[in-house]
Amino acid sequence: MEEDKSTRFSPSKLGTYQGCPRQYRYRYIDKIKREVQTVEAFLGQCVHKAFEALYEGLLHGRALSEEEAIGVFEREWEAGFSEVVLIREKEYSPQDWRNLGRECLRAYYREQSPFTRERTVGVEKRVSFPLKAGEEEYLIEGFIDRLALAPDGAFEIHDYKTGRSLPTQEELDRDWQLALYELAVRHAWPDTQRVRLLWHYVRYGKTLVSTRTPEELEDLKRKVAALIQVIKRDHEFAPRKSPLCDWCEYRKICPLWSHAERVSRMPEEELRRDEGVRLVRELAAIDAEKRGIRQRLRELEADQEALEGLILRFAEAQGISAVSVCLGEAATTEREEYRFPTRTHAPQALEALERELKESPLWKEVSHLDAHRLLEGYRRREWPPEILQFVETLLARHAKRILEKTVRFHRKRALDEE
Ligand code: SF4
Numbered sequence: 001m002e003e004d005k006s007t008r009f010s011p012s013k014l015g016t017y018q019g020c021p022r023q024y025r026y027r028y029i030d031k032i033k034r035e036v037q038t039v040e041a042f043l044g045q046c047v048h049k050a051f052e053a054l055y056e057g058l059l060h061g062r063a064l065s066e067e068e069a070i071g072v073f074e075r076e077w078e079a080g081f082s083e084v085v086l087i088r089e090k091e092y093s094p095q096d097w098r099n100l101g102r103e104c105l106r107a108y109y110r111e112q113s114p115f116t117r118e119r120t121v122g123v124e125k126r127v128s129f130p131l132k133a134g135e136e137e138y139l140i141e142g143f144i145d146r147l148a149l150a151p152d153g154a155f156e157i158h159d160y161k162t163g164r165s166l167p168t169q170e171e172l173d174r175d176w177q178l179a180l181y182e183l184a185v186r187h188a189w190p191d192t193q194r195v196r197l198l199w200h201y202v203r204y205g206k207t208l209v210s211t212r213t214p215e216e217l218e219d220l221k222r223k224v225a226a227l228i229q230v231i232k233r234d235h236e237f238a239p240r241k242s243p244l245c246d247w248c249e250y251r252k253i254c255p256l257w258s259h260a261e262r263v264s265r266m267p268e269e270e271l272r273r274d275e276g277v278r279l280v281r282e283l284a285a286i287d288a289e290k291r292g293i294r295q296r297l298r299e300l301e302a303d304q305e306a307l308e309g310l311i312l313r314f315a316e317a318q319g320i321s322a323v324s325v326c327l328g329e330a331a332t333t334e335r336e337e338y339r340f341p342t343r344t345h346a347p348q349a350l351e352a353l354e355r356e357l358k359e360s361p362l363w364k365e366v367s368h369l370d371a372h373r374l375l376e377g378y379r380r381r382e383w384p385p386e387i388l389q390f391v392e393t394l395l396a397r398h399a400k401r402i403l404e405k406t407v408r409f410h411r412k413r414a415l416d417e418e
Contacts, residue, residue, distance in 0.1 A: 004029050004231055008128075010142040011177035014224065017231050018381070022239035024231070026250045034249045036086045039094070041247075043101050044162040046076040047202065048145065050105050051160055055123045055146055058115055066109045073105055088246060104162060104202040111205055118148040118156055127184035133225035133232075140224065144181050154194035157181050161201050172199060172210045179212050179220050186217075226385030233392065283409050 006013075006028065017024040026032045050073040057064045064072075077098055087094065128141035146158040157178050167175075178197040186192050197210045212220075239256045251257040259276055271277050308330075311323055315332045322331045341349035357363050377383055378391045395401075 003235055006138075006231075007136075008139045008141055009224075009228060010140070011180045012142070014227060014231075015177065017227070019244050020240040020242065020248070021231075021234060021237040022254060023244070023248055023250060025237035026253070029237075032250065032253070034084075035252065036084050036249050038247045038249070039085050039087045039097050040163060042080060042085045043097055044160075046073050046080065047101050047104055047162050048160060049073065049076045051108075051145065052123050054109075055115075055120045059120055059123065063115065066106060066113070069109055070102055070105050073101055077101065100203070101162070107205045108200065108202050118150045120146055120148045121155075122147045127181055127188060129184045129187035131221060131225055131228075133228040136232075138228055140180055140184065142177075142181060142184070144185075147185070150196070152194070154196050155185050155189070155192055156196045156198055157185065158198045158200065161199055162203060163201075164203060166201050166204055166206065167199075167208075169208065169210070172197075172208050175210070176220055176224070178210075179217065180224065182212055183217055183221065223385050226389055230385055230388060230392075280409075283407075284411070287409050287411060 004025075013024070013028055016027060050069050053072040054064050054069045081094060081098075085094075087097070122144065123146050125144045125147045126141065127144055127147075128139050131138050131140050144157050145160050148156040148158060150156050159178055175197075178199070182195045182197065185195055195211070197212070199208045200206075201208065239254055241256055245251065245254075245257060248254065248257075252261050263271060263274060263277055266274065311330045312332055315321060315323055315330075321333070322329050324330075341347075341353060343350055354367075357366065374391065374394075378388060378395070381388060383391070
């Protein structure tokens with residue numbers, strides 16, 4: 001598989017990799033042109049164009065009226081809307097989305113007019129800064145929706161969001177896209193004192209603000225450098241299934257979804273002829289049968305347990321330890337057993353037990369590496385980049401890499417009902 005030769009990274013490029021490495025590969029390495037665009041992305045694009053025209057006008061000393069700003073949005077919509085714009089939620093029409101865009105603009109215009117609170121310095125402003133990752137130097141670059149200077153002398157990085165999710169303050173305090181832009185602004189103007197990060201959630205007329213400390217910015221640089229190294233070493237770019245897939249423009253070619261996409265448009269006759277559908281239907285039938293058998297086994301085990309209880313009581317009452325018939329013998333035994341606390345049922349008790357054992361020479365003998373947990377954390381990318389890098393080193397040094405091919409059947413209601 002082709003490796004990534006990028007020397008430049010933008011926050012959205014890095015974010016794409018974190019969301020799904022395969023989407024990253026399609027977009028930035030294979031450079032596959034999008035066949036579809038989600039209506040959410042299209043709406044955002046049209047609204048951004050209107051903001052751009054509005055603030056470009058102000059930069060040139062001309063304030064657009066509310067209707068003129070909305071007019072820019074309308075023209076963008078007219079020129080760009082086509083069948084490639086994908087509306088997944090069928091209950092909403094293109095007109096609903098268009099109205100939403102118009103309302104977002106109107107609300108923002110009325111809230112911000114006459115636009116004199118701060119002075120706009122640049123619209124869609126390109127910024128960048130160099131970042132060392134390993135032995136290489138990369139360029140982190142991007143476009144700030146709007147860069148402004150506030151009356152108190154602070155730079156303000158404005159970002160416009162048309163999406164439906166409104167993040168919490170805590171989530172924004174951890175956001176790194178605008179924080180990377182802050183690093184670029186500080187690089188461009190080294191004597192910068194204060195920088196504020198502002199997100200305008202235009203659907204809700206809500207502006208959220210956050211700031212970063214110098215320590216947080218340094219930490220961010222380290223994390224991004226580690227992430228770039230992970231990307232550079234990746235040769236697999238494995239697809240990662242997540243809610244993001246619902247909005248992904250590469251579903252038709254993604255190995256996780258391409259078959260589902262193809263068969264979703266097939267009539268029943270064609271479905272019956274499709275080899276993949278036939279095989280999975282067979283697998284579904286086997287799975288259903290196995291589930292039936294497992295259920296029956298659970299019932300039999302419950303019956304067996306109840307019977308054993310009766311036999312124990314019978315043997316105790318008779319003062320015997322074996323009950324015999326010609327078919328076989330049920331022998332009763334008594335043995336003391338120990339039940340240890342478990343991670344699921346008594347995590348604190350387990351921790352206390354482990355603490356004591358760790359201090360004893362026994363620990364080496366009774367503890368063992370949880371390789372499954374190690375690989376799971378690594379695959380899910382649930383640790384910070386520097387830890388992931390450490391795990392990678394461990395894997396390279398101590399683990400044998402094998403290509404294991406498996407088939408796992410996931411039951412879906414739709415398949416059962418076919
Ligand atoms: S459909 Fe999902 S798994 Fe496939 S590339 Fe897109 S985001 Fe990744």
